[in-house]
Amino acid sequence: MTIEFRDYRPLALAQMNREHEEFANLLNEAEQALLMGRAGLPYLRRVYDHCLQHFAQEERDMEYLRFPALAAHRHEHQRILQLFTDALAGYERSGDMTGVLEFLMDTIPDWFGQHMNNYDRALSQFLVQQDQKRAH
Numbered sequence: 001m002t003i004e005f006r007d008y009r010p011l012a013l014a015q016m017n018r019e020h021e022e023f024a025n026l027l028n029e030a031e032q033a034l035l036m037g038r039a040g041l042p043y044l045r046r047v048y049d050h051c052l053q054h055f056a057q058e059e060r061d062m063e064y065l066r067f068p069a070l071a072a073h074r075h076e077h078q079r080i081l082q083l084f085t086d087a088l089a090g091y092e093r094s095g096d097m098t099g100v101l102e103f104l105m106d107t108i109p110d111w112f113g114q115h116m117n118n119y120d121r122a123l124s125q126f127l128v129q130q131d132q133k134r135a136h
C-alpha cells in the first residue's frame with residue numbers, strides 16, 4: 001500500500017483530514033489497479049483530478065485570508081502537479097507503467113508526507129485561528 005493514512009498525525013482541520021484521506025484511498029486504488037494489470041488511466045486521472053480540486057480549494061482559502069505563505073505553498077502544489085502530468089504523459093505515450101508506478105509509490109508519498117506535515121499543517125492551524133477570531 002502506497003500510503004497508510006492512519007500513520008499520519010492528523011491536522012487541526014477535520015475537512016482537510018477527510019480530503020487527505022480520500023486522496024490516500026484514491027492513490028492506493030490506482031496503485032492496486034496498475035499492479036493487477038487493470039487499465040490504470042481512469043484511476044490515475046481520478047487521483048489527478050482530486051489533487052487539482054483539493055489544491056484549488058486550499059489556494060482559494062489562502063487567497064481569501066491572505067495567508068502569508070501562499071506563494072511557497074502554491075509552488076509546492078504546482079511542482080507535484082507538473083511531475084504528475086509528466087508521469088501520466090509518459091505512461092499514455094508508451095504504455096510502460098514503470099515511471100508512473102515509481103511516481104505513485106515513491107514520489108507522491110514522499111511529497112505528501114512532507115507537504116502535509118509542513119505546508120498543510122501550518123495552513124490548517126491558520127484557518128482554525130481565523131475561525132476562532134471570527135467567532136469572537
Ligand SMILES: [Fe+2]
Nearest residue numbers: 058115119120
Ligand atoms: Fe497543500
Ligand SMILES: [Fe+2]
Nearest residue numbers: 020054058120
Ligand atoms: Fe492538502
